[in-house]
Amino acid sequence: MKKLVSAVSGVLAGFLAATVFFADFTNIGSQSSAEDSTNKSNAEKVYVPFGKLDEYYLFASGGHSGQMFIYGVPSMRHIRTVPVFSPDSATGYGFDKHSKELMGDYTWGDLHHPAFSETNGDYDGKWLFATDVGNSRAAVMDLKTFTTKDIINVPNTSGPHCAAFVTENTEYMFLPTRFAVPIGREYASLDDYSQKYRGVMSAVTFDEKTEKLNIAYQVALPPWSYDLSDAGKKMSKDWAVMTTYNTEEATTNLEINASQADRDYIILFNWKELEKMVADGKYENITGQKMIFPEKQKGGIYLVPVAKSPHGVDVTPDGTRFIASGKLAPSMTVFSFEKAFEAIKNKDFAGDRNGIPILKYESVMEREVNPENALGPLHTQFDDKGMAYTTMFISSEIVKWDPNTGETLDRVPVQYSPGHSVAAEGDTVSPDGKYIIALNKIAKDSYLSVGPSHPESMQLIDLSGDKMEVIQSAPVNPEPHYAQMIKADKLNPLKIYPKEENRPDSVWKQEDTRIERKGNEVHVYGVALRSKFIFDAKAERPDVIEVNEGDKVFIHLTNIDLDQDITHGFAINSYNLNMEVQPGQTNTLEFVADKAGTYPLYCTNFCSALHQEMTGYFLVKPKK
Amino acid sequence: MSRKMSVSSVILSCISAVLLGVSIFFPWWGMKFIAPQYPEGLDIIVYPYKMDGRIDIINGLNHYIGMQEFSEQTFPELSYLPYLVGGMALLILIVALVKRTRLLLLLVALFSVGGVLGLYDINRWLTTFGTNLDPKAPIQIDPFVPPILGENTLANFVTHSYFATGAFLMGASFLLLVMTLWRERKK
Numbered sequence: 001m002k003k004l005v006s007a008v009s010g011v012l013a014g015f016l017a018a019t020v021f022f023a024d025f026t027n028i029g030s031q032s033s034a035e036d037s038t039n040k041s042n043a044e045k046v047y048v049p050f051g052k053l054d055e056y057y058l059f060a061s062g063g064h065s066g067q068m069f070i071y072g073v074p075s076m077r078h079i080r081t082v083p084v085f086s087p088d089s090a091t092g093y094g095f096d097k098h099s100k101e102l103m104g105d106y107t108w109g110d111l112h113h114p115a116f117s118e119t120n121g122d123y124d125g126k127w128l129f130a131t132d133v134g135n136s137r138a139a140v141m142d143l144k145t146f147t148t149k150d151i152i153n154v155p156n157t158s159g160p161h162c163a164a165f166v167t168e169n170t171e172y173m174f175l176p177t178r179f180a181v182p183i184g185r186e187y188a189s190l191d192d193y194s195q196k197y198r199g200v201m202s203a204v205t206f207d208e209k210t211e212k213l214n215i216a217y218q219v220a221l222p223p224w225s226y227d228l229s230d231a232g233k234k235m236s237k238d239w240a241v242m243t244t245y246n247t248e249e250a251t252t253n254l255e256i257n258a259s260q261a262d263r264d265y266i267i268l269f270n271w272k273e274l275e276k277m278v279a280d281g282k283y284e285n286i287t288g289q290k291m292i293f294p295e296k297q298k299g300g301i302y303l304v305p306v307a308k309s310p311h312g313v314d315v316t317p318d319g320t321r322f323i324a325s326g327k328l329a330p331s332m333t334v335f336s337f338e339k340a341f342e343a344i345k346n347k348d349f350a351g352d353r354n355g356i357p358i359l360k361y362e363s364v365m366e367r368e369v370n371p372e373n374a375l376g377p378l379h380t381q382f383d384d385k386g387m388a389y390t391t392m393f394i395s396s397e398i399v400k401w402d403p404n405t406g407e408t409l410d411r412v413p414v415q416y417s418p419g420h421s422v423a424a425e426g427d428t429v430s431p432d433g434k435y436i437i438a439l440n441k442i443a444k445d446s447y448l449s450v451g452p453s454h455p456e457s458m459q460l461i462d463l464s465g466d467k468m469e470v471i472q473s474a475p476v477n478p479e480p481h482y483a484q485m486i487k488a489d490k491l492n493p494l495k496i497y498p499k500e501e502n503r504p505d506s507v508w509k510q511e512d513t514r515i516e517r518k519g520n521e522v523h524v525y526g527v528a529l530r531s532k533f534i535f536d537a538k539a540e541r542p543d544v545i546e547v548n549e550g551d552k553v554f555i556h557l558t559n560i561d562l563d564q565d566i567t568h569g570f571a572i573n574s575y576n577l578n579m580e581v582q583p584g585q586t587n588t589l590e591f592v593a594d595k596a597g598t599y600p601l602y603c604t605n606f607c608s609a610l611h612q613e614m615t616g617y618f619l620v621k622p623k624k
Numbered sequence: 625m626s627r628k629m630s631v632s633s634v635i636l637s638c639i640s641a642v643l644l645g646v647s648i649f650f651p652w653w654g655m656k657f658i659a660p661q662y663p664e665g666l667d668i669i670v671y672p673y674k675m676d677g678r679i680d681i682i683n684g685l686n687h688y689i690g691m692q693e694f695s696e697q698t699f700p701e702l703s704y705l706p707y708l709v710g711g712m713a714l715l716i717l718i719v720a721l722v723k724r725t726r727l728l729l730l731l732v733a734l735f736s737v738g739g740v741l742g743l744y745d746i747n748r749w750l751t752t753f754g755t756n757l758d759p760k761a762p763i764q765i766d767p768f769v770p771p772i773l774g775e776n777t778l779a780n781f782v783t784h785s786y787f788a789t790g791a792f793l794m795g796a797s798f799l800l801l802v803m804t805l806w807r808e809r810k811k
Contacts, residue, residue: 530684563681609688610762 039045040110042471043324045462055570056424056485058437059114059128059459063479066109068130068141073424073435084139084148085109085132085482091568093148094581098590102139102151110134113228113482115164117206121233125490127165127206129173133159138175138204138215142540144494150214155287156183156200162226168237172216172271176201176242182231184390185512189559190251190489197223200291203557217278217290217386221267222354223249225258228312228379233319233429236337238272239288241322245309247353258309259328263361265303265353266313266324268340273300273615290515295355302344303353305361306333312379312420316403317386317429321366323403325377325390332377332390334403359410359432369406371399378419381426383463384433388500389426391418391438398438400468414459416442422483423463424518432487436461436468439480447475456480495564504585505556512538515545522547522593524555528568528581531610533557545615549596549623558586563609569604572618578604596622629723633804637720637728640800643793645713648672648706650790655770657682658765659780669704671790689779690761691753701745707792714740716801725808732805735798746772 026198048054053070062069066086070079087094087543096105104177106387109132136158139151154160154175180197182188188196199221205214229242247264250257274292277283282297283290294301307329315322343349343364349357376394383389388403396417400410420439421622425431455475462469498506505515507525515536517601524545524563526535534542535555547553559581561566569589571578575595581587603614629637657666666685667677675696683693695747696702712735719727747769755767762778770776778785787795 561681561684563678565682613762 001387012032016544027313033179039398041615042462042469045355045454046074046076046460046472048072048077048156048352049156055488056435057488057491058422058458058483059116060422060439060476060480060483060486061111061130062477063112063481064108064110065132065477065479066111066132066134067477068111068114069476069480070130070146071458071476072475073514074460074472076096076458079145079478081238081477082141082146084130084141085111085135085137085151089578090580092587093597095577095589096579097447099148100590101172102148104151104153105238106137108134109137110159111345111481112161112163113553114484115166116484116486117170118166119169120238120427121168121429123425123484123486124170125486125492126208127170129164130208131160131163131175133161133178136160137175138164138213139171140206140211142211143491145430145497146493147283150210150213152204152215153201153206153214156198156218156291157180157291158185160202162201162242164227165231165240165426167231167240167271168233168447172204173206174201174229174240175204176221176226176229176267178225178226178227182303183220183291193223193251194249197228198500199224199340201226203274209580217283219269219274219294219347220293221301221562222247222356224264225254226267227310229315230322230427231339233315233317233323236319236322239268239337241304241313241315242267243306243310243324246321262308263305264305264308264310265358266322266335266441267305267356268359269301271300298355301356303358304335304340304354304364305358307331311377311389313389314382314407314427315379316388317431319380319429321403323380323388323390325379327378329377330375330377331368332380332388332401333368334366334406335364336366339366341357352481366408366546371401371411374399374408374411377579380423381421381423381436382431383423383426383436384431388419389423389436391421393419393441395452398436398468398504404607410466410468412461412470414438414470415442415473415618416440416444420480420482422485424485425487426485433463433483437485438465438470438482439464439483441479443475446473458516484615499562499584501584505588506558507556508558508560509535510560513542515539520548520550521552521554524553526555526557527556527560528570528614529560530566530608531603533570533601533603533614541616544619545601545616546619546621547593548621551593551620553589553591553593555589557588558583559583566607567605568607568614571598571602571604573602575599575618580605593620596620626809627725627809628805629720629725629728633728633808635806636715636800636807638796640715640804641713641720642766643797643800644716645710646791647797648709650793651676651788652794653772654786654788656784656786657781658784659782661780671702672709673702675699688761688763689765690758690763690811692756692758694753699749702712708738713797716797725805728801728808730804732798734803735801737758739794739798741771743793780787 026253045294056073058071058073060069068082083093085511093099112133115131116123131138137153142149157177158181158487159178160175162176164173166173177199177270180199183198201219203216224244225246227243232239244265246258283292306324309328310324311327312325322335344561348358374392377390378393380390390399397413401408418438418440423436438456438459446457455480456479458476459470460472460475462471513534524535568581600616601616601618651668651669655668669676751769754769
């Protein structure tokens, strides 16, 4: 018994000593542990383990990179870059025949505001539209393949910044211009700005079958700058709104001269009415376009005065209001569609400008919202309860407020200077709430330094709690302007291209590969498979293409590895040519063999254990 | 022994015939290839009349070890097997109708021989493909014979061979027939 007691007490003493010496009491009740647990829960909110996938896709515009960046939310992992307006050697975009034709002679673009196709005002996950402010183009991306299907040059317009926005059932995508130019972009002295310059807006349609964009008609609006826009929803679905600046019609030093007038305008227009005017022949044929001149073909377009130089204008999810952000005025103005319709019905106008009737500010305005010390309101998104979230560029924060009362509900600082923000399906008729991402223009010291040139910064904000909370930050290449966030299950991308045996220029069996000569044209119908190229199965060396100097060469290559993620590349050494061939895809390179000599060709996209052996030769016999 | 079969025996034989007939439309045998890059697995699924699964991809990968390509055309069995099986089902049905116990014995014997031949045939093909490897293949491996049933490891692939629904239906058909014979013997 005595032995037992001493044994037990010995063990207890040992435990006590161990506890005293080795246990860590330092963080009991301390501040750091509370912070640690907050950070831990934030980390858990954004961690997506292998085998699980993100809940949302983020399509962030790439600005002057001309590309579209695809991210996953909430992990904020960059998944892919899709080239749209700029060449991309990684995917062969701008090198293969189709994308080379799409690009024309352009080598860059300024991709601004992306917009998903919609059905009944909600994202349908089929197409993504985008505009190029740099070279006045518009593009459409297929969300099955994440590739650009068509690019259209928009005539008479210079920089469709005020786009893209699509109507409730993707009837139209409207492209109003940022810069006014003379019709046809002809030369005209800036002294004649007010007479000869115009701010042309284009109504673009998209044909899903042919996958082609087309301009239905244009409207020769006054020579002002058109900044941002939104389509109506539900009760306002036939309407659209867009902000203007430089209604002063200044032609130099816009920073000062376009900031003089107390009021600029929101253009309010009824696209159904414009469509009818075009159908009734109320337009003029100019530069091959059906052009409506508002001062001559009257109707459907109205001006709403707004605090000077507004930036964003956003329609509430229920479609009853549109909210203009002041930019220079420290407030948001809530306008009522219902009041506007009433005023239009009663012809309650305060004169006109350039032949377009002006509605009275007081008769359309519902309230001015001015959160204390909030400066530089730019863009507004919405949550599932219809609450508004406005980015404040100058005071570097997002302000949550109630459009019904104007009451400020919450504020969260972001680093630094947000331009746009994007909430989960936050510009549709049914936003999801959950997340909003601040697209910050300034990153400064947020990330490891890479020298004087900085990435931009995106901050993910959790909307599920009482307070907005920044839970993740991700660097992004220059430069997201707007973005779109869509529930991942709305998209159903292809894993491989379908085996379409009748596809022009495709070959599916090794023995069908061949090289055909027609005069000085050489057509190669080849296949790529792990781990070889076969251009002509019957040749002594099936992976060799031999041509004469000056021949026009067409290389059609089909990737017959119908296996997920087995991409092959095809490059000709020193010929400045590279393209990608996805599983089941047929892709074409078209070029003139203008350099005689010996050029190895090889697979550029690591495909298999014997990828290094996936090579051949392109031989160009010199002219005699 | 040459007595007529009982009513319940006739019904059991008919069920046996139907199960065998139906089995034609189900996969009999399969092999699943699993690799680090293919956690979802690549399948070969064999029906009496066709092959399913990701044959092209498996062929593409097999060429690295110099295995011959295979397809439905490689196996002439697929063109006559459904008729053999259908014929057997018909025979069972006929025996059930003429109700001869002695013929029942013959059926079971025929069925057994067919089954053994089938297994032999599968093994023959597995041996042919596993041992006739192109000596010029980029990856040299020793000839091998994957098992008809169970697991095998080859390079980065683990293969699982298994019998499928059709084989189980056939097995059930056979057991029913044996059971019928057993009942008739006891009488």
